[in-house]
Amino acid sequence: MNKSNFLIVALVVILGAVLSSVFIVDEREKVLVLRFGAVKSVKDEPGLAFKLPWPDTVVRYDDRILSLDVEPLEVTPLDDRRLVVDAFARYRISDVEQFREATGAGGEQAIAVASRRLDSILRSQTREVLGSVSSNDILSSDRAALMLRIRNGAIQNARAVGLEVIDVRLKRTDLPTDNLGATFERMRAEREREATDERARGNEAAQRVRAQADRTVVELTSEARREAEVVRGEADAERNAIFAESYGRDVEFFEFYRSLNAYRSALQAGNSSMVLSPDSDFFNYLKSSGGISAQ
Known part of the structure; x- marks a missing residue:
């Protein structure tokens, strides 16, 4: 081999070494530089980066916000009414070193591993949170507090594997198809029981x-009767006082007045037959126009 060929080979080797030492970090990813399988450095700034041509290797991880659709799962709330819950989450790989240590994966395989790990975390957290409330709370339109609790619980567990949970949403909460009939009957029975309770409370009220x-009527009636008796007694007393005063002023007129009242009561149609002595005092004012003194 002559000198020129040697130089060409050397240049090729040098160029290959230089090219294998340089790599590009995309703005959408983070890169781990491994040396003999151990993490040597983390490259998270976009641009050119360098490594040893040998034995360093490059493992790339997606740094974008990723989406995960959680497989539908059944949960059992406090009232034992089973529900099928469908959720999704937004997450990203926040700590590539910790993620690498927890999963040992990189590239496309890392996304699949992250999805499986996060799916398990979310399913466990969803069952725990939704199992602590009633089905009415889950089915209501105001579920933001429940989703926040699921997210906060998932954040703690996901952080251990280098993942950051950004958001968790419940897409669908339905009754299981094989349980709709029994659930409907139970709901109807509960509503009927509530209606019966409401009617019973209404009847009691x-x-x-x-x-x-009724008590008020009795009290008012008794009070009215008492007042009436008082008024009637006062009226009788006033009447008797008037009679007594009249009797004291004109005894003959008072006797005449009493006799007329006796005649009015005794001499009525169908009641005019009497057996009396002709010289009875009852006929004093009928026998003489001059009254008792005229006899």
């Missing part, structure tokens, strides 16, 4: 109102 009204 109505009875209390009626009893109070």
